[in-house]
Amino acid sequence: MDTGELKAANEEELKIVTRLHTATHLLQSALRKTLGDTVHQAGSDITAERLRFDFTFDRKLTPEEIKEIEDWVNMVVQKDVSMGYKEMPYEEAIKTGALYFEKEKYPAVVKVYSAADLKTGEVFSKELCGGPHVSRTSELGRFKITKEESVGAGVRRIRAIVE
Ligand SMILES: [Zn+2]
Numbered sequence: 001m002d003t004g005e006l007k008a009a010n011e012e013e014l015k016i017v018t019r020l021h022t023a024t025h026l027l028q029s030a031l032r033k034t035l036g037d038t039v040h041q042a043g044s045d046i047t048a049e050r051l052r053f054d055f056t057f058d059r060k061l062t063p064e065e066i067k068e069i070e071d072w073v074n075m076v077v078q079k080d081v082s083m084g085y086k087e088m089p090y091e092e093a094i095k096t097g098a099l100y101f102e103k104e105k106y107p108a109v110v111k112v113y114s115a116a117d118l119k120t121g122e123v124f125s126k127e128l129c130g131g132p133h134v135s136r137t138s139e140l141g142r143f144k145i146t147k148e149e150s151v152g153a154g155v156r157r158i159r160a161i162v163e
Contacts, residue, residue: 006018017047018133026077026124028127051160061156082118089108113133
């Protein structure tokens with residue numbers, strides 16, 4: 001089963017990797033909020049067991065920073081906000097300030113996925129992506145970082161799960 005970005009052996013696995021994929025979007029936002037805008041995606045890999053996210057940063061994260069990142073993601077999960085998308089031309093999408101992966105080749109028309117509170121207009125995550133995603137953040141369950149390590153000069157790797 002191949003739904004573009006996500007690969008899964010069956011429907012059951014697809015549900016899990018979809019949750020982990022949505023969690024990856026929130027994780028990237030949380031990293032930038034906690035560590036600053038120099039954080040950029042360097043890679044991503046998702047299996048039915050865990051998500052793995054590589055990002056640019058030049059030192060080990062402190063336990064306080066890891067807790068702050070987890071807490072922020074779980075705050076968005078608890079808020080149960082909508083995860084929806086709009087389609088628009090690539091250039092326009094970049095101008096909205098949505099995050100994108102520099103190594104990725106995008107089509108001329110892209111989807112911009114946002115985790116947003118539709119009542120207040122507050123946006124927690126906005127990213128170019130093919131999907132699929134959960135429709136509400138509460139579907140993720142509890143987010144937990146299981147490992148943080150270096151994978152080369154200036155690149156860190158986080159492994160995380162949803163429970
Ligand atoms: Zn995505």
